[in-house]
Each structure stands twice: as structure tokens, then as C-alpha cells.
Amino acid sequence: MGTINLVFKAISDPTRRKILKLMGRGDLTAGEIADHFSISKPSISHHLGILKQADLVQDDKRGQFIYYSLNSTVFQDLIRWFHDLLDVDGAEEGESRNEEKRKSDRDH
Numbered sequence: 001m002g003t004i005n006l007v008f009k010a011i012s013d014p015t016r017r018k019i020l021k022l023m024g025r026g027d028l029t030a031g032e033i034a035d036h037f038s039i040s041k042p043s044i045s046h047h048l049g050i051l052k053q054a055d056l057v058q059d060d061k062r063g064q065f066i067y068y069s070l071n072s073t074v075f076q077d078l079i080r081w082f083h084d085l086l087d088v089d090g091a092e093e094g095e096s097r098n099e100e101k102r103k104s105d106r107d108h
Contacts, residue, residue, distance in 0.1 A: 007078060010054035015039070016047050020056065020070065027060070027067040 010016055019033055034044045048068060051057040055074050059066050 004078075004081060006054040007056065007074065010050050010056055013047070013050075016051055019044075019047055019051065023057065023068060023070050027069040029065045029067055033068065 011020070015037065018036070022028060022033060022036055030041065030044055030048060033048070034041050037044060048057060048059075051068075052059065055071055057068050058071050059068050061067075
């Protein structure tokens with residue numbers, strides 16, 4: 001995965017988030033993506049470049065066209081990063097300990 005900072009930079013922009021959402025439906029060319037926006041094709045290319053730099057998007061040349069698709073591996077890595085950040089498995093144990101402490105405090 002690209003650095004986590006590149007991923008967050010890439011998804012911080014609403015246009016890029018919309019591009020990712022569109023690609024969630026399937027592979028698209030830059031022109032097909034541009035049809036959903038009222039910005040120039042060079043601007044779309046710029047956004048696609050940032051998404052590619054963060055490794056969120058892959059491109060594949062098919063004949064005359066380049067198709068862009070989501071790199072699901074990076075999204076899985078990102079979910080795993082959030083999971084680790086929030087310590088989801090450890091949180092359950094921590095919640096149980098906190099709950100026991102509250103009960104103990106009430107009893108005293």
C-alpha cells in the first residue's frame with residue numbers, strides 16, 4: 001500500500017471520493033468518469049493521478065482506452081489499519097473491564 005498519508009490525502013477530496021464511488025460499480029475510462037462531473041478532463045486526469053499515486057486505483061490499457069479500477073487490496077489494508085487503530089478486539093476486553101470496575105465502584 002502507498003503510504004497512509006497519500007491515501008488520506010487522496011480520499012480527503014470530495015471529487016476523488018465520488019470517483020472512487022463510481023468505480024465501485026465497475027471499471028471506467030477517464031471519459032466515462034468525466035461524464036459525471038462538470039470539471040475539465042485534465043482535472044479528472046489530475047484526480048486520477050493522485051488516486052493512482054496512493055495506489056487506490058489501477059489502470060489497464062485495453063485497445064485505445066485506459067480503464068481505471070479500484071485496487072481492493074489497498075482498501076482492505078486501510079480497513080485493517082482502522083481496525084488496528086481502534087483495537088477492535090482489545091476494545092471488547094477493555095469494555096468488560098470498565099464495566100466490572102463501574103459495578104465495583106457502585107457496590108462501594
